[in-house]
Amino acid sequence: MQSYTEENYLKIIYHLAEKTTNVQTNAIAEQMQTKPASVTDMIKKLAEKGLIDYVKYQGVTLTETGKNTAIDIVRKHRLWEVFLVDKLNFKWDEVHDVAEELEHIKSVELIERLDEFLGFPRADPHGDPIPDKNRRFAKTQFIKLIELKTGDSGTITGVSQHSSPFLKHLEKLGLTLGKQIQVSDVTDFDGSVEIRISDKQVNISREVAKHILISSNGKN
Amino acid sequence: MQSYTEENYLKIIYHLAEKTTNVQTNAIAEQMQTKPASVTDMIKKLAEKGLIDYVKYQGVTLTETGKNTAIDIVRKHRLWEVFLVDKLNFKWDEVHDVAEELEHIKSVELIERLDEFLGFPRADPHGDPIPDKNRRFAKTQFIKLIELKTGDSGTITGVSQHSSPFLKHLEKLGLTLGKQIQVSDVTDFDGSVEIRISDKQVNISREVAKHILISSNGKN
DNA sequence: AATAATTTTTAGATTTACCTAAAAATAAAA
DNA sequence: TTTTATTTTTAGGTAAATCTAAAAATTATT
Numbered sequence: 001m002q003s004y005t006e007e008n009y010l011k012i013i014y015h016l017a018e019k020t021t022n023v024q025t026n027a028i029a030e031q032m033q034t035k036p037a038s039v040t041d042m043i044k045k046l047a048e049k050g051l052i053d054y055v056k057y058q059g060v061t062l063t064e065t066g067k068n069t070a071i072d073i074v075r076k077h078r079l080w081e082v083f084l085v086d087k088l089n090f091k092w093d094e095v096h097d098v099a100e101e102l103e104h105i106k107s108v109e110l111i112e113r114l115d116e117f118l119g120f121p122r123a124d125p126h127g128d129p130i131p132d133k134n135r136r137f138a139k140t141q142f143i144k145l146i147e148l149k150t151g152d153s154g155t156i157t158g159v160s161q162h163s164s165p166f167l168k169h170l171e172k173l174g175l176t177l178g179k180q181i182q183v184s185d186v187t188d189f190d191g192s193v194e195i196r197i198s199d200k201q202v203n204i205s206r207e208v209a210k211h212i213l214i215s216s217n218g219k220n
Numbered sequence: 221m222q223s224y225t226e227e228n229y230l231k232i233i234y235h236l237a238e239k240t241t242n243v244q245t246n247a248i249a250e251q252m253q254t255k256p257a258s259v260t261d262m263i264k265k266l267a268e269k270g271l272i273d274y275v276k277y278q279g280v281t282l283t284e285t286g287k288n289t290a291i292d293i294v295r296k297h298r299l300w301e302v303f304l305v306d307k308l309n310f311k312w313d314e315v316h317d318v319a320e321e322l323e324h325i326k327s328v329e330l331i332e333r334l335d336e337f338l339g340f341p342r343a344d345p346h347g348d349p350i351p352d353k354n355r356r357f358a359k360t361q362f363i364k365l366i367e368l369k370t371g372d373s374g375t376i377t378g379v380s381q382h383s384s385p386f387l388k389h390l391e392k393l394g395l396t397l398g399k400q401i402q403v404s405d406v407t408d409f410d411g412s413v414e415i416r417i418s419d420k421q422v423n424i425s426r427e428v429a430k431h432i433l434i435s436s437n438g439k440n
Numbered sequence: 441a442a443t444a445a446t447t448t449t450t451a452g453a454t455t456t457a458c459c460t461a462a463a464a465a466t467a468a469a470a
Numbered sequence: 471t472t473t474t475a476t477t478t479t480t481a482g483g484t485a486a487a488t489c490t491a492a493a494a495a496t497t498a499t500t
Contacts, residue, residue: 088333107318113308
């Protein structure tokens with residue numbers, strides 16, 4: 001049985017491990033909004049509990065057990081987000097903080113029933129995949145909007161940034177999940193992308209385009 | 221902003237205060253499953269924060285602020301119980317522990333939307349009243365089944381014991397909320413009560429009858 | 441009212457998750 | 471390959487919530 005804090009460490013290590021194999025102390029500290037010294041304390045403890053492998057100065061990796069725990073938390077977080085949006089009519093930019101709390105509720109039964117109640121959703125309101133109860137993720141084939149060439153089209157199926165300002169911005173532009181888009185131009189000057197969506201033309205910055213995930217309908 | 225633990229203290233003091241005006245250290249300790257010495261520490265802290273009035277050796281009472289906080293927690297607890305039973309098909313004897321965790325989720329918006337989603341229920345699955353967002357309880361007029369005389373009838377509208385064995389027992393006997401009953405006999409010997417429910421006769425012990433709450437249809 | 445029993449508080453420790461400041465190890469630059 | 475910069479760890483300490491054991495206050499009993 002882990003504490004709230006331990007669970008947060010595992011979750012953060014899990015997410016960091018999606019980018020780098022050996023997760024560093026400073027990276028964890030930044031995500032946890034704490035100091036590196038505190039992280040060292042905690043990772044020692046997690047290592048003792050067999051949740052991570054830890055070699056001094058070399059960063060950490062999750063053990064099987066640690067990874068399972070992390071995936072369970074991710075699953076809970078995303079299911080609660082679906083609940084908040086689908087059932088309680090929260091907007092996609094309002095759900096993160098609440099889900100951050102709800103993800104620590106311990107009952108297994110609760111999550112299985114919630115999953116069923118929600119119709120076994122495979123993605124959360126931001127398009128992130130929801131692992132099933134056996135911790136298996138549906139295969140998803142995302143491509144970043146920024147990687148599309150002029151003429152390419154696809155469907156918006158996710159975002160890789162969950163900050164409220166970013167999501168509100170997308171919403172204002174009509175760039176929500178499920179929308180069909182086509183790249184009509186890529187500006188040489190600043191790399192901003194001109195896209196067609198529902199017969200309108202919108203221009204988005206490179207920075208925005210980097211965080212929109214597209215399931216491609218194939219090139220041109 | 222209170223900690224999880226502080227909230228539990230306030231909630232427990234609130235419930236104890238329904239029976240006695242000055243809530244004693246030992247009583248709190250028992251409910252909190254902790255030691256009196258720990259309680260003394262905590263009530264000092266709560267008193268400093270202005271959540272309770274505390275005179276050494278004289279027990280505590282909730283201040284206005286403390287009471288409000290406690291009612292908010294009770295409201296959350298009961299709304300979540302309704303959610304678990306009505307939406308996720310939990311049984312009434314399975315919801316307490318999970319609701320005990322859920323009641324500490326902080327978002328006000330969440331609770332208001334949950335309340336609406338559930339259709340603004342006025343009682344939880346055990347018949348306990350749910351305060352509205354202004355902390356007002358619906359007036360309820362309960363009478364204990366044990367207080368009914370032979371011939372009296374009424375509707376089961378609550379229970380004053382939430383333990384799983386007790387609730388399972390009631391369910392087996394068909395004594396669930398909303399059921400119409402009539403007292404057909406009270407045994408002199410052991411005080412057990414014979415009742416008629418849906419044309420069946422069931423006999424319940426004094427102990428059980430004490431914890432069933434009836435909204436009376438008037439005497440005889 | 442004096443004694444006994446109970447309740448409550450104090451004193452001093454422990455554990456968890458933090459912190460700062462300084463030392464040690466590793467990585468990058470001259 | 472030294473020197474410098476960065477990262478990480480150690481050492482020592484703090485605050486929250488708990489504990490045990492003993493002292494003090496209150497309540498009950500003779």
